[in-house]
Amino acid sequence: MSNVRGSMIIRPWGVGIWERVQEELGGRIKDSGAQNAYFPLLIPLSYIANEADHVKGFAKEMAIVTHSRIKVEDDELQLDGKLDEPLVIRPTSETIIGTSMARWISSHRDLPMVINQWANVMRWEMRPRIFLRTAEFLWQEGHGAFASKHEAVENTIKIIEMYKQFVEGCLAVPVISGEKPESERFPGAVRTLCIEAMMQDGKALQAGTSHYLGQNFSKAANIKFQSEEGLERFAYTTSWGVSTRLIGALIMVHGDDYGLKIPPKIAPIQVVILPLIRKSTTEENLSILMTYCEELANRITNEKFDGKKISVEISRSKHRSVDTKWRWIKKGVPLILEIGNREASNKTVTVINRSEVSERPLTINLNQFLNDIEKTLSSIQENYFNQAKMNFEKNSCSNVITVPQLITQITKRGGFVQAHWNGDESIIQELSNHGISIRCIMPSMEKEKIGTCISSGQDTSQIAIFAKAY
Amino acid sequence: MSNVRGSMIIRPWGVGIWERVQEELGGRIKDSGAQNAYFPLLIPLSYIANEADHVKGFAKEMAIVTHSRIKVEDDELQLDGKLDEPLVIRPTSETIIGTSMARWISSHRDLPMVINQWANVMRWEMRPRIFLRTAEFLWQEGHGAFASKHEAVENTIKIIEMYKQFVEGCLAVPVISGEKPESERFPGAVRTLCIEAMMQDGKALQAGTSHYLGQNFSKAANIKFQSEEGLERFAYTTSWGVSTRLIGALIMVHGDDYGLKIPPKIAPIQVVILPLIRKSTTEENLSILMTYCEELANRITNEKFDGKKISVEISRSKHRSVDTKWRWIKKGVPLILEIGNREASNKTVTVINRSEVSERPLTINLNQFLNDIEKTLSSIQENYFNQAKMNFEKNSCSNVITVPQLITQITKRGGFVQAHWNGDESIIQELSNHGISIRCIMPSMEKEKIGTCISSGQDTSQIAIFAKAY
Numbered sequence A, B: 001m002s003n004v005r006g007s008m009i010i011r012p013w014g015v016g017i018w019e020r021v022q023e024e025l026g027g028r029i030k031d032s033g034a035q036n037a038y039f040p041l042l043i044p045l046s047y048i049a050n051e052a053d054h055v056k057g058f059a060k061e062m063a064i065v066t067h068s069r070i071k072v073e074d075d076e077l078q079l080d081g082k083l084d085e086p087l088v089i090r091p092t093s094e095t096i097i098g099t100s101m102a103r104w105i106s107s108h109r110d111l112p113m114v115i116n117q118w119a120n121v122m123r124w125e126m127r128p129r130i131f132l133r134t135a136e137f138l139w140q141e142g143h144g145a146f147a148s149k150h151e152a153v154e155n156t157i158k159i160i161e162m163y164k165q166f167v168e169g170c171l172a173v174p175v176i177s178g179e180k181p182e183s184e185r186f187p188g189a190v191r192t193l194c195i196e197a198m199m200q201d202g203k204a205l206q207a208g209t210s211h212y213l214g215q216n217f218s219k220a221a222n223i224k225f226q227s228e229e230g231l232e233r234f235a236y237t238t239s240w241g242v243s244t245r246l247i248g249a250l251i252m253v254h255g256d257d258y259g260l261k262i263p264p265k266i267a268p269i270q271v272v273i274l275p276l277i278r279k280s281t282t283e284e285n286l287s288i289l290m291t292y293c294e295e296l297a298n299r300i301t302n303e304k305f306d307g308k309k310i311s312v313e314i315s316r317s318k319h320r321s322v323d324t325k326w327r328w329i330k331k332g333v334p335l336i337l338e339i340g341n342r343e344a345s346n347k348t349v350t351v352i353n354r355s356e357v358s359e360r361p362l363t364i365n366l367n368q369f370l371n372d373i374e375k376t377l378s379s380i381q382e383n384y385f386n387q388a389k390m391n392f393e394k395n396s397c398s399n400v401i402t403v404p405q406l407i408t409q410i411t412k413r414g415g416f417v418q419a420h421w422n423g424d425e426s427i428i429q430e431l432s433n434h435g436i437s438i439r440c441i442m443p444s445m446e447k448e449k450i451g452t453c454i455s456s457g458q459d460t461s462q463i464a465i466f467a468k469a470y
Helices: A012-031 A047-050 A051-058 A094-104 A149-169 A216-221 A245-254 A283-301 A320-330 A341-346 A366-394 A403-413 A425-433 B011-033 B047-052 B052-057 B096-103 B149-169 B217-222 B245-254 B281-303 B323-330 B341-346 B366-394 B403-413 B423-431
Strands: A041-042 A062-074 A076-089 A113-123 A134-148 A175-179 A191-198 A203-214 A224-226 A232-234 A238-242 A273-274 A311-314 A336-337 A348-353 A360-363 A416-420 A436-441 A463-468 B042-044 B066-071 B078-089 B113-124 B137-148 B175-179 B192-198 B203-213 B222-225 B232-234 B236-244 B271-276 B312-314 B334-341 B349-351 B362-365 B416-420 B436-441 B463-468
Touching: A012 A113, A012 A134, A012 A149, A012 A245, A041 A047, A041 B236, A051 A463, A062 A360, A062 B222, A076 A436, A076 B047, A076 B066, A094 A113, A094 A134, A094 A216, A113 B096, A113 B113, A113 B323, A134 A149, A149 A191, A175 A425, A191 A245, A191 A436, A203 A245, A203 A463, A224 B137, A238 A245, A238 A360, A238 B349, A245 A341, A245 A366, A245 B323, A273 A283, A273 A320, A283 A311, A283 A336, A283 A341, A283 A366, A283 B096, A283 B366, A320 A336, A336 A341, A341 A348, A341 B192, A360 A366, A403 A416, A403 A425, A403 A436, A403 A463, A403 B192, A425 A436, A425 B423, A463 B349, B011 B113, B011 B245, B042 B047, B047 B078, B052 B096, B096 B113, B096 B137, B096 B217, B149 B175, B149 B192, B149 B203, B175 B436, B192 B245, B192 B436, B203 B245, B203 B463, B217 B236, B236 B245, B245 B312, B245 B366, B271 B281, B271 B323, B281 B312, B281 B341, B281 B366, B312 B463, B323 B334, B334 B341, B334 B366, B341 B349, B349 B366, B362 B366, B403 B416, B403 B423, B403 B436, B403 B463, B423 B436
Parallel strands: A273 A311, A273 A336, B271 B312, B271 B334
Antiparallel strands: A041 A076, A062 A076, A062 B066, A113 A134, A134 A238, A175 A191, A191 A203, A203 A238, A224 A232, A336 A348, A348 A360, A416 A463, A436 A463, B042 B078, B066 B078, B113 B137, B137 B236, B175 B192, B192 B203, B203 B236, B222 B232, B334 B349, B349 B362, B416 B463, B436 B463
């Protein structure tokens, strides 16, 4: 956290992870048909006023700019240049992107139009927590406009599936995907799809959302088009996003007593080469050592993992090797190679594998290491996912049938509870008193199993996930 | 421009160019030893107050946040949650990064530390102009801390050379690099190096700066370290940046009557494949056409330019082909391939080369086109640079010897004037009255040529560049 309340400083390793998210997820977003654009940080207050629902829903805590100037008077800084209309730092760019889309779209030939933005946004948070709830955070927000309801709904579903595949495949974080009940929906949304991850303590973390907005937003923002038949129609819109809270999920799902564990597919650096230099190391030995490290780095870069060159860094830290080693373990880099003069002369590497860090590091032949490196990184990736999946399953339960049982289960043991629920909202307040919410309704399966609704007692095939959440 | 005064919307093609800048320049910045980090958008006013020089220098126009809440009263939005201390939207992150560095650095072993940030910043502009002067803009700011003056100066120079190579090599914009006279220096800087580009109208545009700050900022921010000898020392710091104004430079240097011309090395898309679909095109012909376009795209992607895969897009626009073609010409994509059924049956391509757009497009054999594509893109890149360089030289003059001659030359003919100048500042006000400034002092050459200072009449070997500037 920084000195500004609720704002965070993201240090290089965190930014490195976010840049990998931008590369990996960003590529998939482009492949889905979206184009990146950039919209102003400041939004006129009147835009927010236009979206009354919007305001009542979630956006009351906002940073508001009222002045444009600082002057020095009597050696003190004073505010000057009061604005005619206050400006709000974007809590989301829904309104400003909607306004632009209304200008850019006139014919069905302009549709679909899907715009994505990577940006900082700001929501004043009452209980800030690094990476999970910070006043300012980084995110991507996608906004789609379509000629038909069918296409818009399809986009909403396609995106939540893209998020699920990315979060499970790259971040090795298992999630459950489903639909929010009405009470948890994004204000103005007709349907809100989400992915929910489970932290090691059994609490849920919403990791991504995808909204189908029907014509609610297009009517508010006046996004109209002339249909093929020459009729004026409002577009069907969607919006969807994930944020730096994904980094929070990574930390809380994979961390252990030694620190973070970053899955290889999202690690900014996959292999760190750590030359073991001592005060007693002679110039000659130092030169041999560093030459070997360079050779090692070159040969590793020639190997591939997940279809890309393996990223490797030779540590140039001037701190003691042992301190540097522990710093890298704490950051969660997948592999650390300790290289002393013994390794350099024998053409071997001593491998610290972050997924088995408590075991004694093995010294192995360089060629063998290179031969196996793709497999090694794959198995770390798998291992992290499997561990998280095990925790997820261990903390999931589906055998409660009454509300008191549900509350006891979650209060005492945490985790996710799966139960039949037909949408009856009378249960929600009581759960909320215990800090429990309905995380999502599961997508309906082909073979529905009828059960008794935990709230109304009626028969239903609908199943919901209940949990405490961050 | 958007509806918020002085703020711009960057549409997908502009963001695409900026993303290419981030990739190309970002890679060089990392190679130079900097690490990316991210710091808060909002800075406490007291940080700004600590930097009194700073404030007097340039940062009077700033966006100031005073409230954290909006409430609805009598159906009207009202400001609420007045902050104890106003917060400023970063005009630069100098102070907040300095504060963090002071915390992160304790020993000479922590140095050098070079942090780079890609971010949005805000300076209220009185005369906004898209991409050149906007209230909000995107930039990168690098901040380095070093144990010795020598290393810090070396970093300052290395970075300005990196900028020059990038701007000339990728953007095809010739620049002159030099040092700002004291009157034009960044407040608090000991030395300010810069690159200056010339627009087609002969005016200068500062395209990047690199500052050596001595110990001025480290003393203000308390960036201290324990030296190898165990003594407490202040670090020597640098800072440097380029912004989205580079996109402005691109537009103004290469544009012609048809629109933009984006050099292939920085174009988000290098080749657009435009299927010529008519209302009369049969299903069967459409299928043959699209199959050929896909084949074409695959084969082009397998070719390389500048060491990377060539980027290609098949136009899926539903607008008329001729409109789509002109839209791409206006955007300045280097190559457009018009593909009709004739091309599909003959395995040919009809090539619109943006650098010779007024000429009749040639239809050539596909294999020949692929064989030459790297050469074709290279020659477009070279062609843009050479045209800009010719304009640069045509509008440069070095034969004026008096101030009135200099003023007449620049006022009547524009362009850059090179003249001997020994640093005597008495000339500056008069030049400024004519909108002329000293853009930079040229780096001293090995073989100095003594001449007469245009201001003082004394002998000097120092040469300066004079021009009007954006």
